[in-house]
Amino acid sequence: MSIGHALLGLLETGPRHGYDLKRVYDEHFGQDRPLAYGQVYATLSRLLKNGLVEERGVEAGGGPERKRYAITDAGVTDLGAWLVTPENPQVYLQSALYTKVVLALMSGRSAEEVLDVQRAAHLRTMRELTRRKQGGDLADQLICDHALFHLEADLRWLELTAARLTELAKAVAE
């Protein structure tokens, strides 16, 4: 997730203070990880340097927290280009889990156990997300579903791997 582009997107609705930006961001996207102030200002200064935002008036009292930022034309163009650029489907060929399974098989441990534990962990997380989803509003639901689908994908990989463990063990042994 590009935080810079997210901030640009938020600024397109109108100029905001840095603090304001963080609050709005957290509200929409920050369920898991709220933004740190420092990250907000670091990002803003990078955007400023690239000419994508500009400072728009400083309120009395000075200091960075009193600055208002607005999106520039270049910023709007950049944001538009980002939105229509597809996200690179992320391929975790060397995921930690795969590494664990292979290591378990190589060392003669139970790979199934690794998978079972992982599945249990995944399901536990998914249960929490489901519970939150059931209590939340539409935005909550959408965000939770996103995570759930990702976790489900992991689990499906787990199931497939579990079904092919013997085959894998043979390949690892070679």
Place this chain on the structure above:
Amino acid sequence: MSGWRSDLAIGVRLAVGGGRTSVARFVLSTIGVGIAVLVLLMAASVGTIAGNRDDRTMAQSPDSTPIEGVAPTEMVWDGTSFRGQRIGVKRLRGTGPDSPLPVGVPRMPAADEMYVSAALKELLDSPESELLRPRFPQRVVGVLPPEAVADPYDLEAYTGLRQDYAEGDVTAVYKFGVTYDRDLQPEFLLLLLLGVVALLVPVFIFVASSTRIAGAERDRRLAALRLVGGDSRQVRRIAAAETLVSALAGLVVGAVAFLLLRPVAASVRLMGVGVYPSDVVPSWWLVGVIVVAVPALAVLTAQAALRRTIIEPLGVVRFSRPVRRRVVWRLLLVAAGAALLLVELGDENSDIWAVRIAMGTTLMLVGVPVLLPVVVERVVSRLRGGPPSWQLAVRRLQLDSGTSARVIGGIAVVLAGAIALQALLFSQASAVGLGQTDQPGRTGAVTEPMARGWVGADGADEIAELLSGVEGVEWVARFTTADLSADMNENNVLGVAIASCADIERVYRVADCADGDVFTWPNALADQGYAPGQRLTSIEWTENGMAALGEWTLPTEVREIAVEDSMGRSENLLVTPAAAPPGADDRGVGLRIMMDPSNPDTIEHLRNATFDLVGTDFYFDGNMGANVTEEQETFLTIQRGLLIGSLFTLMLAGVSLLVLAVEHIRERRRPLAVLAASGVPTGSIARSLLWQIGVPIGLGVVVAVATGVGLAALVNRMTNDPLLVDWAGVGVMTGAAAVLGVLVCLVTLPFLRSATRVESLRTE
């Protein structure tokens, strides 16, 4: 119990008002049961029809047992024929003011008055009867009411007997109306029993298969009920209620159809037999049996069908491979039937005998639908390969051959019954002298239509003169007769006809006849043990037997005649006057009238010319049908009835096949649509449907022919008749069954086409 009631209510609810498919199912099975009920009601009426006929016949029959104080009515039976229809005429003459009168005749008719049946009145009033009217110069003074005429199509008349009539054939009637038990001869009873069984078994099988329409769908539905907690008894009750609804609806439909068709059926004249609408009344206890048996049978078959399916709430899912059918009990059933027919038990025509035959026959016939599923299953499981349509059909049959086998069992059982009946009829027919050939031994046709007459010696010349002048008459030959005996034994008499050379040459196409010649027919003399030169006695018949009139020697030279027809009725020798045996003159004169073959009305002209000649006796070849004996008449009637019945039942079987095929398409709509969508041509699918019906039909025919012939052989064994199988008839029957199968396939094609449209993939 409220639980019961609520289960029944659910069943009723499922049977009716459940969307298009369930309405279709309901309508199909209702119609099926309705047709069966209609047939059963008709069958139940046969007894009343026959009984009422008998009653009317008996009420008209004269009783000549003298009754004290009654002045009898004198009656002469007379009659004539008109274009093959027999017209009965009874001439009445009262000997007192209170002489008895037949039913429907209010007063003694005068010689110029007559009472006629409605059919005769209609005939006389119609323009076609121009050649009949001269024979009925009397005035019509009344029409006989239905209760006086046995059959609505009977042509009958009562007229007055001339006061001067004094021939010997006058019967003194002291009372009209007799009572007697009409005992059927054992072989007729046998035919009737077989016929009834052979016709009713398929009807019941039809009821059974009608109520099992859409079985697979029903199983699924009931499994769903099991899932939500219906226990097996509840589900049985629900299924029973469901079938009961269509069975009851079928009863109503059948009854209504019966009431509507009753007048129509009465106006139909089947093979010379008609009925009054008021006669078509089923006997009340048979109606009771139908009302109870049809729903009971429906429910029982439904319950039997549930035996395996219902056990599990997941229903048919786990029954992908059906249980192999047990063959032993099925064979035992047939064996039991055969055993009943083989064992000697009870005298002919006793009750035990009848029950034994009925039971044995029923068991053997029931064996057909019972064995057929096994046969089909075993045969189909061995089939392999072939074109795609064949493969589709065979694979489908391997999965489920039971349904089609069950319906085809209905056809097969009719076929088996019909074949058995035909074989029996064929064998019996030769026994009562109604074989395929008219008279065994004496084959060969008369080359020209002809009539014969027997007149007194006195008026013979005038009558011959008169007849020669009738339109269409070509030649009138005259002959007298004599009887010869070798040993004065009454049972061994040689009949002789004496005719002039001119007559012999004309009638028998003989050339160079000389007076003194003696003729015979090939083998006629040798067969009876007469030899040339044998001395014989010319005899006459007396009250005490026979008396000798003189000696006569069979000449050494006897010419043979090629035309195999006798001058009179049964003589074996034809002689010219110079060779005539002594004492052959005064017994009356036979007439033989040759007619123009191109003028069919000659006979009617002849009848008109002869009808009021007193003391003559004419009969005409165009009239041979009326010449069968009463025994043969009964026999023919039974044969007709059975034939009509088998045809009707075959039709029923056809309807049920159709129902099966349509339902099959409906049930398998989706797979068929998928096949069509994936590029299988409709033609292949249609052919596979044809195979699916055709293979079981073929096997059904084989089983039916085997059972039918076997049954006939067993029954013939009981009556000690040789078994004659009318293979041509068997061919026709099996052909009819095959055609039925093809027809059904053709009729289902539109359904198939609508099912294989790709859009039907989307429904439901």
Place this chain on the structure above:
Amino acid sequence: MTPILSATDLRKTFGSTPALDGAGMSVAAGEVVAVMGPSGSGKSTLLHCLAGIVAPDSGSVVYAGRELSAMTDKERSALRRGAFGFVFQFGQLVPELSCLENVALPMRLGGTKRRVAEARAREWLDRLEVGEVGAKRPGEVSGGQGQRVAVARALVTAPKVVFADEPTGALDSLNGEQVMRLLVETARETGAAIVLVTHEARVAAYSDREVIVRDGRTRSPELVP
């Protein structure tokens, strides 16, 4: 917590294929248990055995202290009618009956008067947000509506255990989510336990815990340290 339904060492063979080979699990009152595993692992058979639809070749299933195999067919049927509810992927509704009649069916089979049964059924259809389809037949409603009707029918008798076999298998994600939400919510409100057979983790995430079936044997993650 004492289980209300428990199975031990179940074995079941169809033809020559073993479907269950020593499986066992238990369900506590009000608990939602997911039964997971690849296709053909025996999870549906396990559910059928637990519900008394299929009799195992060996092993025991105990509901509320009673052995299911010792019950008569009538008792098991009564159990299915009253204490159990079923939601399957499809096909469990009777196509001839309207949705309302379908929901009322278990009560009517139990002898409840039609009017009473249908009034209750109507409440349940409303509760599952499909009050408007009551008069229609199952063939005339959408898949999602049909499954909600099925859920209503499963819950109408206030069962102790609801057996759900891939209840969302024929639905798209959105309808699947809604059906699962309604199923779990209403079951929790009525205190019913759910045995949920699924191969989808997202559906299984509605459960409290999961049981994994593989090759006819069960493994519960609790056993894993």
